[in-house]
Amino acid sequence: MEYLNQILLSDEITWETALARFLISFFLGTLVGLERETHNQPAGLRTHILISIGSTMVMLISIFIPQTFTEFQNGDPGRIAAQVISGIGFLGAGAIMKFGANVRGLTTAASIWVMAAVGLAVGAGMYTVSLIGVTVVLFALTAMDLFEKTFFKERTLRRIELTVKKKHSKIQPVNDVLKRMDVHVSSVGFDRNVNEATDKLTFLVGVTRKMDIQQLVELLEQLPGTVSVSVEIIQ
Incomplete structure (x- = not known):
């Protein structure tokens, strides 16, 4: 146990300290990666593990260089590591996907960025900070996800096209129906x-997944002067 503490608390980068930090980084990357994998995100288990380990390696190199090459004692160990934060944006951008007017992957992109920071912290030997960081990340991805779905209804974008006779083309009756069905109107054409x-x-609206589309169409059909009604998902 004393030998393990010496390795974990050592300021010198040796193969033992590097191995210990890689293992810790692997474990923390696995925790967040598994959570993303359960949500079928494009950046899942292996991606988060590799990001965490890679960031740890960069931090180890940043510390190792001035320790080993004495002529570089005035060098900044954070210079190389800083490039991880800016460079990780390319991976984060790859996790963001646009489906028509809907955007997915922003949370995964954020978790990628955070795991890069966690990996750097592990590489610097900041184990407590790393564990606290991952704990907060997992809390945000799980407990806050449940909170968000409970208090903020998830909506999908749809386009409603309503053709009516000229003398009946009043928007207010349509708005009353949409409000009754808990439909949020984004724009009107x-x-x-x-x-x-x-x-x-033409109404660009947000609807909940539980909403009865057939019931909405029937209510719109009952409006005076209605000629046709169409509801489609925006692709």
Whole structure:
């Protein structure tokens, strides 16, 4: 036990201290990676492990150089490590995907960035800080995810197109129906067909996954002057 403490608390970078820090980094990367893997994210278990270990290696190199090459004693050990924070943005950007007007992967991109910082902290021997950091990250990804889904309803974007006769083209009755069905309106478009004396009302809306689309269509069909109704997912 005393030998292990000496390795963990040592300021000198040796193969023993490097191995210990790599193992700790592997463990912490696994914790966050497993959480992302359960959510079927593009950056999952292996990605987070590699980011954590890679960041640890960079930090070890940054500390090792001035310790080993005495002529570089005035060098800044944080200079190489700082490039990880800026460079990790490329991986984070790769985890962000856009599906039409919907964007996914922002949370995973953030977890990638955080794991890079955790790996640097482990490489610098800041074990307590690393453990606290990963604990807070896992709390944010699990407990706060449940909190967010409970108090903030997840919505998908849809386009509602309502064609009505010209004399019945009032937006307020449609808004009343949408409000009744707990539909959030983002924008409204208007298009008039002079020849057919009809107006097309286009609504970009956010709907909950539990909403009954068929019921929404039936309510809109009951509005005076309705000619046609269409509801589609935005791709």
